[in-house]
Structures are given as C-alpha cells and as structure tokens.
Amino acid sequence: MNLVELSSRCAEWLRGSGPLSDVVVSSRARLARNLASMPFLSRCPPPKQREVVELCRSALSRLSLPPEVFFVDLEQADALDRQLLVERHLVSRQQAEALGPRGVLVAGDETIAVMINEEDHLRLQVLRGGLQIDECVAQCRRLDEMLEGQLSFAYSSRYGYLTACPTNVGTGLRVSVMLHLPALKMTGQIERVLRAARDMHLAIRGLHGEGTEPMGDFFQISNQTTLGKSEEQIANQFRDDILPHFIEYERQARQALLHERRLALEDRIFRAQATLRSARLLSSEEMMALFSHLRLGLALRIIEDTTAQTLNELSLAAQPAHIQRLLKRTLDSDQRGAARADMVRQRLSGK
Amino acid sequence: MNLVELSSRCAEWLRGSGPLSDVVVSSRARLARNLASMPFLSRCPPPKQREVVELCRSALSRLSLPPEVFFVDLEQADALDRQLLVERHLVSRQQAEALGPRGVLVAGDETIAVMINEEDHLRLQVLRGGLQIDECVAQCRRLDEMLEGQLSFAYSSRYGYLTACPTNVGTGLRVSVMLHLPALKMTGQIERVLRAARDMHLAIRGLHGEGTEPMGDFFQISNQTTLGKSEEQIANQFRDDILPHFIEYERQARQALLHERRLALEDRIFRAQATLRSARLLSSEEMMALFSHLRLGLALRIIEDTTAQTLNELSLAAQPAHIQRLLKRTLDSDQRGAARADMVRQRLSGK
Numbered sequence: 001m002n003l004v005e006l007s008s009r010c011a012e013w014l015r016g017s018g019p020l021s022d023v024v025v026s027s028r029a030r031l032a033r034n035l036a037s038m039p040f041l042s043r044c045p046p047p048k049q050r051e052v053v054e055l056c057r058s059a060l061s062r063l064s065l066p067p068e069v070f071f072v073d074l075e076q077a078d079a080l081d082r083q084l085l086v087e088r089h090l091v092s093r094q095q096a097e098a099l100g101p102r103g104v105l106v107a108g109d110e111t112i113a114v115m116i117n118e119e120d121h122l123r124l125q126v127l128r129g130g131l132q133i134d135e136c137v138a139q140c141r142r143l144d145e146m147l148e149g150q151l152s153f154a155y156s157s158r159y160g161y162l163t164a165c166p167t168n169v170g171t172g173l174r175v176s177v178m179l180h181l182p183a184l185k186m187t188g189q190i191e192r193v194l195r196a197a198r199d200m201h202l203a204i205r206g207l208h209g210e211g212t213e214p215m216g217d218f219f220q221i222s223n224q225t226t227l228g229k230s231e232e233q234i235a236n237q238f239r240d241d242i243l244p245h246f247i248e249y250e251r252q253a254r255q256a257l258l259h260e261r262r263l264a265l266e267d268r269i270f271r272a273q274a275t276l277r278s279a280r281l282l283s284s285e286e287m288m289a290l291f292s293h294l295r296l297g298l299a300l301r302i303i304e305d306t307t308a309q310t311l312n313e314l315s316l317a318a319q320p321a322h323i324q325r326l327l328k329r330t331l332d333s334d335q336r337g338a339a340r341a342d343m344v345r346q347r348l349s350g351k
Numbered sequence: 352m353n354l355v356e357l358s359s360r361c362a363e364w365l366r367g368s369g370p371l372s373d374v375v376v377s378s379r380a381r382l383a384r385n386l387a388s389m390p391f392l393s394r395c396p397p398p399k400q401r402e403v404v405e406l407c408r409s410a411l412s413r414l415s416l417p418p419e420v421f422f423v424d425l426e427q428a429d430a431l432d433r434q435l436l437v438e439r440h441l442v443s444r445q446q447a448e449a450l451g452p453r454g455v456l457v458a459g460d461e462t463i464a465v466m467i468n469e470e471d472h473l474r475l476q477v478l479r480g481g482l483q484i485d486e487c488v489a490q491c492r493r494l495d496e497m498l499e500g501q502l503s504f505a506y507s508s509r510y511g512y513l514t515a516c517p518t519n520v521g522t523g524l525r526v527s528v529m530l531h532l533p534a535l536k537m538t539g540q541i542e543r544v545l546r547a548a549r550d551m552h553l554a555i556r557g558l559h560g561e562g563t564e565p566m567g568d569f570f571q572i573s574n575q576t577t578l579g580k581s582e583e584q585i586a587n588q589f590r591d592d593i594l595p596h597f598i599e600y601e602r603q604a605r606q607a608l609l610h611e612r613r614l615a616l617e618d619r620i621f622r623a624q625a626t627l628r629s630a631r632l633l634s635s636e637e638m639m640a641l642f643s644h645l646r647l648g649l650a651l652r653i654i655e656d657t658t659a660q661t662l663n664e665l666s667l668a669a670q671p672a673h674i675q676r677l678l679k680r681t682l683d684s685d686q687r688g689a690a691r692a693d694m695v696r697q698r699l700s701g702k
Contacts, residue, residue, distance in 0.1 A: 263689055267631035274629035280618035338614055 016308025018130015068108025216288030367659025369481015419459025527573030567639030
C-alpha cells in the first residue's frame with residue numbers, strides 16, 4: 001500500500017452510508033498522548049524527536065492492527081504527498097507543514113491514523129462515516145490500551161493525561177462530527193444554530209479542521225474542553241445532548257424547504273447538477289458548494305442519478321494534490337480548475 | 352390578425368439572419384412627423400387628439416401597405432396588451448403608459464409600426480433584422496412620401512420638420528441598431544467603447560430604448576442630433592463611419608477570447624446553456640444574460656444545437672406580458688419566473 005494506491009481507494013467514511021448520513025458525513029475521535037520519558041515537542045530537539053518516532057513506530061509494530069497498515073515518513077515525503085494526506089484528513093495541516101522527524105501510520109481503510117509528532121507525540125485518530133461516535137471512541141480506546149502496554153504516557157494523577165496544549169489536558173479526547181447543514185443555511189438559521197453551539201463550548205470549523213473556513217455548508221463541530229470529564233461523559237454528552245438537536249433542526253429545515261419552497265429548492269439543486277455536468281473550469285470552493293446542493297437533493301430524493309459515495313470520492317479526488325497525483329504532473333491553479341471540471345463532468349454525466 | 356396571433360409569430364427581425372447578425376441584432380429607423388393643422392400633443396386636448404388619430408388612420412388606410420396590417424387602439428387595449436406591444440418593440444414604453452386617444456398600426460411581419468400620438472402625432476418606425484439601416488431608412492421614406500400625399504406636415508423652411516422635442520427637429524429621423532457586444536464586456540473594453548460612442552453624440556440605451564438599462568450585453572445605439580443634416584447624411588455617417596468600428600472591435604475581442612481565453616469562454620457558454628436547460632426559476636434579466644452567452648457561443652460555433660431565431664423568439668415569448676397571454680392567466684413575478692424557466696427549458700432541451 002502506498003499513497004498513489006490510497007488516492008484511488010474508497011476510505012470507510014467515504015461510502016456515505018453510515019447512520020444518519022443524510023446529515024452526519026463522518027465522525028471522528030482522537031486521543032492526544034505524550035511519552036513520559038521524552039520532553040514535549042516544543043522543547044524536544046530533532047534527535048530526540050527522531051527517537052520519539054522510532055519508539056512509537058516500534059510500539060505500533062508490535063500491536064495487532066488491521067492488515068494493510070502503512071507508515072508515511074512525513075519528513076521524507078514531498079509536499080504533494082503531505083498535502084494529499086491532509087486532503088484525506090489523515091494528517092493535520094499543521095503536521096504536514098511542520099519540520100523535523102514526524103510521520104503517520106494509516107490503516108488501509110483509513111479508519112485509523114496515528115500521527116507521530118503532531119502537536120503531541122501521539123495523536124490517535126479514528127474516522128468513520130455517518131454518526132459513529134461510540135465506535136470511534138471505542139476503537140480509539142482499544143488502540144490506546146494496546147499502546148499503554150508498550151509505552152509509558154505522561155500522566156498526572158491530578159490533571160490526567162498531560163498534553164502540549166492545556167485545552168487537551170485530562171482525557172486528551174476530542175470527538176467531532178462533520179455535519180452537512182445546507183437547509184439551515186438556505187433558511188437563514190445557520191448563524192443562530194452556530195451561535196448556540198459556541199455557547200455550548202463547541203468548536204466550529206471547516207472541512208479541514210483547525211484554521212479552515214466552513215465550505216459548501218459542511219461544518220466540523222467538536223468539543224472544546226476535556227479536563228475533568230471522562231471519555232464516556234464527553235462522548236455521551238455530545239452524542240445524546242447536542243448532536244440530536246443539530247440533526248433535528250437541519251431535518252426540520254429540509255422539510256420546511258420541501259413543503260414551502262420546493263421550487264426554489266429544486267431550482268438550486270438542478271442548476272448545481274447542470275453546472276457540475278457542464279463547467280470547463282471549477283474551483284474547489286465552487287465544487288464543494290455545488291456538491292452541497294446535490295447532496296441535499298439526494299437526501300430529499302429530488303435527484304437520484306448519483307450517490308453520496310460518488311460525491312464524497314470526488315470531493316477528495318478533485319482536490320489539488322489528488323488531481324496532480326492522478327494526472328502525474330504539476331498543475332497551476334488554472335490547470336487544476338480545468339482538470340477538476342473535466343473529472344467532475346465525466347464522473348457525473350459521462351461526457 | 353390580432354395580438355394573440357402576433358405573440359406567437361416570428362417577426363422579420365427575429366429570424367436572426369440579416370447581414371452581420373453575429374453582432375447586429377436589428378436595425379431601426381424612425382421618422383417623427385406632426386400634422387400642420389393640429390397643435391402639438393402637449394397642447395392638444397383629448398377631442399383634438401382623437402381627431403389626430405382619425406386623420407392619421409384615415410390617411411394610412413388609403414395607402415398601399417403590406418397585407419395583414421392591423422391597428423391597435425391603445426386607449427382601449429388593456430395593460431397586458433400594451434405591455435406585449437412594448438416587449439415586441441412596436442410601441443414605446445411611454446406611449447403604452449400614456450393616457451388619451453392613441454394607437455399603433457402594425458404590419459404583419461412587424462417591419463412597420465406607425466405610432467399615432469406618441470410624443471409626436473406620428474412616429475413611423477421600420478425595424479429589420481441584422482444591419483439593414485439603408486433598407487429601414489428607404490422604407491421609412493417611402494412611407495413618409497406616401498403619407499405626405501395625404502397629410503400636411505408641420506414644416507419650417509428654416510428648421511425642417513417641426514417636432515415636440517427640439518432634438519428631433521430637422522429631418523425627424525433617428526436610426527438605431529441593437530448591438531450584441533458580449534466580448535467587449537468580457538474583456539473589460541465595453542466602458543471605453545461606450546464612452547467613445549457618447550463622445551460621438553450617440554445615445555446608448557437598453558433593450559427597450561429610452562429609459563431602459565442595457566441587459567445581457569445588448570446595447571441600442573442611436574444618433575442624437577437630427578438638425579441640419581439630411582436623412583442620407585445621418586444614415587450614411589452612422590453606417591459608414593461609426594458602426595463598422597463597433598462591429599470590428601467586438602469581432603476582434605471575440606477572436607482574442609477564442610485564442611487567448613478559450614476555456615473560460617467555453618466554460619461560460621456551456622454553463623449558460625446548462626443553466627437554461629435546468630433552471631426551475633428564471634428572471635428576465637438572468638435569461639437575457641444567459642442568452643447573451645449562448646448567442647456568442649452560436650456566433651463562434653462553440654455550440655450548434657440551437658439557433659439565434661430560437662433565442663430571439665424566446666427572448667420575447669418569455670417576457671412578462673407574452674407569458675401571461677400564452678398561459679391565459681395573470682401571474683405574479685414568482686409564477687412568471689417558474690413559467691419562464693419551464694418554457695425556456697422545454698424549448699432548449701425538450702425536457
């Protein structure tokens with residue numbers, strides 16, 4: 001397994017078929033961990049960073065992990081490969097752009113990614129399609145337990161797991177979901193809902209996490225504070241008290257659109273489909289905005305001649321690094337716009 | 352012949368096949384005349400206005416005019432019929448909205464329209480497709496000569512024909528062309544060209560003449576001053592010195608687009624076609640803007656599956672009054688948007 005193969009595969013979360021996938025694109029859990037024997041990264045010189053990578057890789061190699069696991073040495077990988085991993089949500093933008101010894105271990109179906117020397121020595125990530133917070137957290141914890149048999153993590157009996165950033169101290173767990181909220185956007189309710197989310201100490205981000213703007217009505221929502229709560233409390237509160245409201249609001253807004261503004265809704269969806277099937281130049285931003293309308297059209301059965309999986313796959317395959325890997329050459333922004341339009345047009349209309 | 356029949360017919364200028372019709376949509380000439388025996392309209396009480404209508408109609412009825420000529424009494428016509436005539440460029444917006452005895456005599460192929468009690472007692476209009484200024488002026492003059500055998504026009508040996516507005520005094524002739532200048536717009540040169548036109552004392556207007564904004568890259572350009580020049584001088588200068596420049600600039604800009612920005616050009620044209628074939632709601636303004644791209648696509652042979660005639664016909668048939676006459680009911684703006692989208696979609700894609 002290598003990155004070229006990866007870019008043409010369908011990750012588990014891309015299948016578009018998980019629970020509540022009409023609104024919840026994907027669920028993610030991640031645990032932040034640091035080795036007790038090594039200084040935090042901000043005070044860790046490169047030779048010691050290399051030692052961290054080696055210790056972690058060695059520990060990981062002794063675990064019983066899914067088949068087709070592979071490791072990417074991010075210090076050796078070129079910029080395009082690193083960007084490709086960002087586009088697939090397997091490393092953070094920060095880790096891709098950092099310097100020094102660092103890497104990521106990825107499971108073949110991309111449910112698991114273990115980032116080494118990201119902000120902490122270890123970031124265990126589990127990513128799955130639809131609403132699968134429990135599964136993500138459980139899988140994260142199993143991985144954590146297995147690793148604790150191999151490594152000794154920095155832990156304080158008073159604060160819990162110690163992390164580079166104080167917001168992660170405690171359980172080190174963060175759960176997030178990628179929500180698709182087009183109807184709340186169309187009906188002008190999105191700002192109110194997002195404000196309520198912020199009042200509940202949730203972080204709202206774009207498609208690629210920290211530092212990215214929401215695009216195409218996709219919002220990543222995650223818990224902010226971890227201190228003083230168990231993994232279960234965090235996951236349960238998020239799953240039981242918060243998410244059902246968001247999902248319900250969005251579904252109500254969709255029904256309202258269907259019953260009160262059906263023609264305007266159809267107009268937007270059919271125009272989006274027609275544009276995707278005919279454009280000769282297409283930016284990532286516009287593509288995601290148009291996919292958002294199509295996805296809504298699929299959820300409401302207004303269109304049926306494509307699938308969420310196709311849109312999910314294209315939304316990765318048409319990103320800059322993916323396109324360049326696929327076409328095996330460097331492309332400037334205009335050339336990517338043309339290649340993206342061709343790829344999308346062919347996939348969605350066969351022309 | 353009546354208005355319902357008219358709205359489903361193809362006027363001569365709609366055929367989209369006249370000379371230089373890649374840039375010149377239509378040519379128009381009009382003569383302003385007033386009866387010597389009657390006061391100008393601003394000082395003409397309604398009974399005398401009615402007398403003007405009767406004198407003019409009676410004179411017109413004695414001429415040998417094309418078959419299928421018909422008269423519309425604008426004082427009796429309802430608002431929708433008056434608007435329909437405006438949409439077909441057969442009466443001015445001002446005359447449609449005025450009060451009092453007034454009307455228009457229209458030839459079956461709509462090349463000739465004689466407005467009675469517009470701003471002057473008589474406005475003789477000839478409208479033809481493509482660049483046909485000479486033909487329009489010649490036909491106007493023949494009509495004028497025939498009428499002079501029946502009526503005595505207000506004339507001063509010093510000033511020429513007297514008209515309600517001093518800008519028309521002299522020959523009373525105004526010639527205009529409807530130009531389609533999408534490439535000058537796309538390449539950002541349109542403002543410079545229009546400024547040059549204004550410096551040459553040309554008036555620039557929108558699709559429906561005086562008081563309307565340019566829409567969809569269609570510009571009506573006409574001479575401003577008539578005093579002191581013969582009909583021939585006016586028409587010749589416009590045809591020989593001015594128009595060739597506009598046409599040449601636009602054609603050069605089209606070639607530049609084709610050779611330097613072909614992909615952006617194709618992108619715009621194919622998107623426009625796809626939107627017109629898929630929209631469920633469509634305003635007049637957007638429709639005309641999209642037709643403009645399609646028309647350019649036809650002129651440059653980028654698309655071939657429609658015709659300029661189809662676009663010309665739709666650009667009338669989908670106007671508010673036409674749509675309501677066709678569907679035989681009153682529609683509000685939203686309903687017209689839906690009906691327009693349906694009409695355009697069916698005509699351009701068969702769906």
